[in-house]
Amino acid sequence: MRPDAWHLTEDIDEFLSHANDFLCSRPALHTMQLTVLEKLRTRGADAYGGAGTVVGRLERAGEVGATFYRLPSGGLGVTPLTPEQAGTLAEHLVALGHCLRSISADHNTATAFAEAWQRHAGATPTLRVRLHLYRLGTLTPPEPFPPGRGRLAGEPDHEHLMRWCREFAEDVGEAVSIDAASWDGTRFAEKRYTFWETPDGTPVSMAGLNPMVGGQVRVDPVYTPAHLRGRGYAGAVTVEVSRAARAAGAKEVVLFTNAANPTSNALYRRVGYRPITDWAAYDFAYGTP
Structure with missing residues (x-):
């Protein structure tokens, strides 16, 4: 041999x-x-x-x-x-x-x-x-922190989740069909989602968590509709799910960013993510x- x-x-x-x-x-x-x-x-x-x-x-x-x-x-x-x-x-x-x-x-x-x-x-x-592949170091909530709260998405939110996942896929150039018939076969189905809501209960951003395996959890996707960006919602919901992953026992919390997107890379660095490697x-x- x-x-x-x-x-x-x-x-x-x-x-x-x-x-x-x-x-x-x-x-x-x-x-x-x-x-x-x-x-x-x-x-x-x-x-x-x-x-x-x-x-x-x-x-x-x-x-x-x-x-x-x-x-x-x-x-x-x-x-x-x-x-x-x-x-x-x-x-x-x-x-x-x-x-x-x-x-x-x-x-x-x-x-x-x-x-x-x-x-x-x-x-x-x-x-x-x-x-870029990042891992969470010291979680640092953004300042100023937007008003509102995180809320786990449930069954009544399914149509809303599918719509936002379709929009996210279009934004990143994924060729995938996301509807009630195809949902279970997509990579989006196995995740647990959290909404960031404004004080009046309106969802303005979302983040997903993959199931924990081997002590690690991956944050994916993070999505804010285009007309709501620049208000700190993505940072808030990322902090929310990152904190939840740590509380659930994850030793490593990781996420990917597009190397060509300076906005998202700067955001994740601000809230405590540090680069591991290029991908x-x-x-x-x-x-x-």
């Missing part, structure tokens, strides 16, 4: 029996792996559109050093890799006949893998988005035969 070897499987429970300790060793950095794999573990093949999910772990002398998941859509998510490891993984996946549509990972890993995938698979990578997503295009 080679010193480093990738072990692939479709059995999530078997995979986690080997890789869970590794993933939980750095829960903030591994937030995407933890949440995606937990959804697969609890919901099975239907979680991401049916059968075809493959997961893999990189081992040396029985120790896991990296993992990946490949979804039925062709999306690949990877924990940090060296350029050599990224190249080896790309070569291995090509040899097994995998066709990838995208990769999402820390910036250095995503870029190294995209270059390797172009060499080995002949696909042209296009950078879709650059993100990137690449899409792959293939030439016609």
Whole structure:
């Protein structure tokens, strides 16, 4: 056996029996792996559109050093890799006949893998988005703090939530259908939402929390309608859900921001979030035969 070897499987429970300790060793950095794999573990093949999910772990002398998941859509998510490891993984996946549509990972890993995938698979990578991954340090409510209060969204708020999630998806360029029929199959369904309300009870902003996995919770999405922005509502609702996550026992509270949005990056830094790493997503295009 080679010193480093990738072990692939479709059995999530078997995979986690080997890789869970590794993933939980750095829960903030591994937030995407933890949440995606937990959804697969609890919901099975239907979680991401049916059968075809493959997961893999990189081992040396029985120790896991990296993992990946490949979804039925062709999306690949990877924990940090060296350029050599990224190249080896790309070569291995090509040899097994995998066709990838995208990769999402820390910036250095995503870029190294995209270059390797172009060499080995002949696909042209296009950078879709650059993100920053933040973790919560000392929570610092914004000053001035807007009047109002946070309120957990309930069943009567479902139509309102779907409308705001549609608007959020449009703002960030996500191609997703969000309505009563499709809601359960979207990434927005598994979250717990909080509204920020003005003193008269009008919702003006919202924030979602992903389920806690491995001691980490990810804040996503945070959304304020365009005509209500600039009044401190997003900061207030972010503080509200961040405080709730800590109170629920989260060791790490994390969130992603678009690197091209200076307003949101400045906001999250003001309320106590600190950068962990840069993140990137690449899409792959293939030439016609």
